[in-house]
Amino acid sequence: METEAVTQLIRAGLPDAEVQVSGDGSHFDAIVVSKAFEGLTPIKKQRLVMDSVREQIASGELHALSIKTLTPAQSAAEHRL
Numbered sequence: 001m002e003t004e005a006v007t008q009l010i011r012a013g014l015p016d017a018e019v020q021v022s023g024d025g026s027h028f029d030a031i032v033v034s035k036a037f038e039g040l041t042p043i044k045k046q047r048l049v050m051d052s053v054r055e056q057i058a059s060g061e062l063h064a065l066s067i068k069t070l071t072p073a074q075s076a077a078e079h080r081l
Contacts, residue, residue, distance in 0.1 A: 001025060001061050006053065013052025018075070026063035033075040045069035 003021045006028050010019045017034040030049065037045045049067045056062035070078065 001028075001056065003028065006030065006056075006062065006065070009056065010049060010052045014048060027066075028062070028064065029066045029068075031068045031070070033070045033072055035072060037069050037071045042069070 002025075003023055006023070007019045007021045007030075010021070010030060010032060011017055014032065014034050014036055016036065017032050019033075020031045022029050032049050034048075036048060040048070046067055046069065049069060050057070050065070053062055053065060057065070
């Protein structure tokens with residue numbers, strides 16, 4: 001699986017998100033910035049992102065995804081995306 005494919009899956013699940021993915025074909029790291037995360041617990045933020053790639057993880061196409069979730073305000077504070 002390519003980083004762009006993972007990016008597109010996450011964007012499909014969270015259309016307003018800014019997504020940055022890096023990885024080696026089976027293990028990926030994603031930074032996801034979305035207004036949808038506002039007011040959610042860290043676990044609920046992770047679930048929103050994982051729901052967008054659940055099928056690929058279940059099939060083994062995507063082996064591992066490490067996720068950092070940020071609201072736009074948190075991203076601005078960290079000078080991220």
